[in-house]
Amino acid sequence: MSQSKVQIKNLYKIFGKTPKKVLAQVKAGMGKPELLEQTGHVLGIQNVSLDIPEKRIQVVMGLSGSGKSTLIRHINRLIEPTDGQILIDGEDVLSMSDKQLREVRRKKTSMVFQKFGLLPHRKVAENVGYGLEVQGVSSDEIAKRAQHWIDRVGLTGYENHYPGQLSGGMQQRVGLARALATDAEILLMDEAFSALDPLIRYDMQSILLELQDELHKTIIFITHDLDEALRLGDKIAILRDGALIQEGTAPQIVLTPADDYIADFTKDINRGKVIRLKALAAAGSPYDGAMIDGSTVLADALLPLSQAPDQRLGVTDANGAYLGAVTLTQAIAALQG
Amino acid sequence: MEFFEEFPSLGRKTLSGMKQAVDETFKGFSRAYGEQLENFFDPLLRFLIWFERLLEATPWPIILLVVGALAWIGSRSWKITAGSVLAFVVIGVLDMWEDTMATLAIISVATLLCIAIGIPIGILMSRSDRMQAIITPILDVMQTIPSFVYLIPVVMLLGIGKVPGLIAVCIYAIPPIVRLTNLGIRLVDKDVLEAADAFGTSPWQKLWGVQVPLALPNIFAGINQTIMMALSMVVIASMIGVKGLGVPVLRAISNQYLALGLMNGLAIVALAIIFDRVSQTYGKRLQAYRQGGK
Ligand SMILES: Nc1ncnc2c1ncn2[C@@H]1O[C@H](COP(=O)(O)OP(=O)(O)OP(=O)(O)O)[C@@H](O)[C@H]1O
Ligand SMILES: [Mg+2]
Numbered sequence: 171m172s173q174s175k176v177q178i179k180n181l182y183k184i185f186g187k188t189p190k191k192v193l194a195q196v197k198a199g200m201g202k203p204e205l206l207e208q209t210g211h212v213l214g215i216q217n218v219s220l221d222i223p224e225k226r227i228q229v230v231m232g233l234s235g236s237g238k239s240t241l242i243r244h245i246n247r248l249i250e251p252t253d254g255q256i257l258i259d260g261e262d263v264l265s266m267s268d269k270q271l272r273e274v275r276r277k278k279t280s281m282v283f284q285k286f287g288l289l290p291h292r293k294v295a296e297n298v299g300y301g302l303e304v305q306g307v308s309s310d311e312i313a314k315r316a317q318h319w320i321d322r323v324g325l326t327g328y329e330n331h332y333p334g335q336l337s338g339g340m341q342q343r344v345g346l347a348r349a350l351a352t353d354a355e356i357l358l359m360d361e362a363f364s365a366l367d368p369l370i371r372y373d374m375q376s377i378l379l380e381l382q383d384e385l386h387k388t389i390i391f392i393t394h395d396l397d398e399a400l401r402l403g404d405k406i407a408i409l410r411d412g413a414l415i416q417e418g419t420a421p422q423i424v425l426t427p428a429d430d431y432i433a434d435f436t437k438d439i440n441r442g443k444v445i446r447l448k449a450l451a452a453a454g455s456p457y458d459g460a461m462i463d464g465s466t467v468l469a470d471a472l473l474p475l476s477q478a479p480d481q482r483l484g485v486t487d488a489n490g491a492y493l494g495a496v497t498l499t500q501a502i503a504a505l506q507g
Numbered sequence: 508m509e510f511f512e513e514f515p516s517l518g519r520k521t522l523s524g525m526k527q528a529v530d531e532t533f534k535g536f537s538r539a540y541g542e543q544l545e546n547f548f549d550p551l552l553r554f555l556i557w558f559e560r561l562l563e564a565t566p567w568p569i570i571l572l573v574v575g576a577l578a579w580i581g582s583r584s585w586k587i588t589a590g591s592v593l594a595f596v597v598i599g600v601l602d603m604w605e606d607t608m609a610t611l612a613i614i615s616v617a618t619l620l621c622i623a624i625g626i627p628i629g630i631l632m633s634r635s636d637r638m639q640a641i642i643t644p645i646l647d648v649m650q651t652i653p654s655f656v657y658l659i660p661v662v663m664l665l666g667i668g669k670v671p672g673l674i675a676v677c678i679y680a681i682p683p684i685v686r687l688t689n690l691g692i693r694l695v696d697k698d699v700l701e702a703a704d705a706f707g708t709s710p711w712q713k714l715w716g717v718q719v720p721l722a723l724p725n726i727f728a729g730i731n732q733t734i735m736m737a738l739s740m741v742v743i744a745s746m747i748g749v750k751g752l753g754v755p756v757l758r759a760i761s762n763q764y765l766a767l768g769l770m771n772g773l774a775i776v777a778l779a780i781i782f783d784r785v786s787q788t789y790g791k792r793l794q795a796y797r798q799g800g801k
């Protein structure tokens with residue numbers, strides 16, 4: 171995968187009166203419940219290291235309270251860590267002055283919030299242009315660029331409405347347009363679609379994927395919903411009690427869950443629509459029969475497999491290079507998990 | 508037993524010595540700095556006098572027009588506009604025009620002064636808990652101490668006249684605007700502030716672009732209360748030489764003129780109602796976006 175845009179290194183965040191003092195105990199292995207009981211401190215993040223690839227969607231998943239929001243807020247330093255390092259393009263965010271940090275927040279990162287975080291006293295167009303206004307861009311330019319993004323998220327005609335006059339889904343489109351308007355390379359999305367009902371949510375995911383096809387942003391997307399994670403994520407990281415317990419591509423998570431917690435997460439998922447043949451293709455014996463594209467999901471591969479002469483097909487990558495062979499039995503086994 | 512029957516107070520001599528010492532120190536201070544203080548307040552005095560003269564010299568139909576226009580701009584309501592103009596007509600018919608103009612002048616200047624001083628203090632207070640802890644008790648004292656008590660040092664320092672009257676009115680009327688500015692800013696939604704931070708908003712941009720605009724409805728409630736309290740000080744202010752509707756009320760008290768007292772008292776009430784309605788409806792319109800209106 172491409173190079174890292176954001177690197178998180180050995181990050182710790184402890185909430186409480188004297189986090190530095192209890193840090194040693196946490197590093198020595200004290201868990202979240204014991205820490206709370208013995209010291210009254212809440213463990214937000216413990217020893218998380220994560221390399222976030224450029225121009226991809228990195229999903230961070232976990233149950234409520236697992237530290238997702240805390241983690242994402244460290245990237246633009248809305249939260250100060252107790253210990254650890256954050257690098258954006260190799261630059262240490264934590265050693266920046268207030269001014270440098272503001273510059274990063276203006277130009278490099280932008281954010282979409284679960285509760286939208288729109289400015290209620292400003293109209294849609296003014297909200298979308300907010301990031302540009304903060305940067306001191308001229309008002310003509312703001313109007314032009316705001317209009318462009320309003321059109322892109324499908325809110326044409328609503329420029330002069332206040333956020334309070336829009337539905338949740340529309341408000342989040344404003345939030346998305348506001349985040350895109352600054353042309354920042356990194357998009358931080360904290361449960362951006364969680365407050366929306368399922369249909370609207372699916373719509374918003376589609377809008378995001380469509381935009382991403384063309385914009386190639388580095389997106390860090392927080393969710394507690396596995397379907398959303400699998401649909402959007404090029405890479406998925408799973409948090410529990412502030413610790414990173416597994417990281418990988420969607421099929422890796424589904425096929426080889428690191429522990430019961432993750433297996434529990436993935437057990438209800440439609441594996442046929444997540445696992446792709448290339449994950450199963452075992453390199454080895456050459457195969458001279460028919461070939462199939464490795465990005466085919468299992469559900470679509472069963473029929474061709476069963477129709478193949480020995481119920482076996484060769485798998486190729488996107489460039490047509492041979493990866494290995496897959497049998498129907500293998501595919502069915504993978505489906506059942 | 509004697510010990511328990513009467514509180515063991517300090518001797519009369521000690522006490523009067525202490526009081527005298529305080530009085531003397533203060534008098535000394537006022538002798539030394541009284542003039543500088545007067546000079547300091549001179550621009551304010553000039554402005555007040557200028558404004559008073561302006562109101563008195565302007566032909567009454569124009570004042571009526573201005574009152575109507577301001578009421579309309581503020582409230583966008585025909586009822587309130589018509590009511591305001593009518594109230595001023597009645598005041599004029601009952602020969603209280605001049606006193607009303609004088610009162611309007613001092614109330615306007617006092618309100619402007621309270622806004623100019625109170626909002627920055629409120630902002631300061633909202634930015635640090637320490638500041639809030641220091642200023643809140645001072646405001647409490649300002650609101651509860653009987654106004655006659657702080658009239659004494661004010662008069663000792665500046666004598667009798669318009670400026671001490673103005674200061675007395677401001678001391679009494681400024682707390683609400685300070686409090687509500689502070690409260691309004693503190694109540695601004697944390698999520699909105701976080702979003703502003705995430706886009707690299709500087710503290711100054713955040714204050715004027717997000718916090719103050721969103722606190723405006725509360726700030727306006729504060730201005731409204733400040734005006735009301737300033738009006739309620741009109742009679743007391745007239746005791747130390749402020750012209751206006753308070754003067755006839757004072758005369759009515761000492762001579763037992765019931766009708767005179769009532770008339771002027773009601774004129775004050777009328778002003779209060781007009782100010783209140785206009786500023787309240789204006790405040791409501793400021794937050795139209797909350798109801799989803801345009
Ligand atoms: N300001 C704070 N003070 C104390 N504890 C906090 C604070 N913020 C978060 N926490 C704690 O840190 C932990 C992680 O919280 P966080 O908000 O990051 O969870 P989350 O994964 O985003 O959950 P959700 O899905 O509900 O948004 C929780 O136990 C929470 O109680
Ligand atoms: Mg969260």
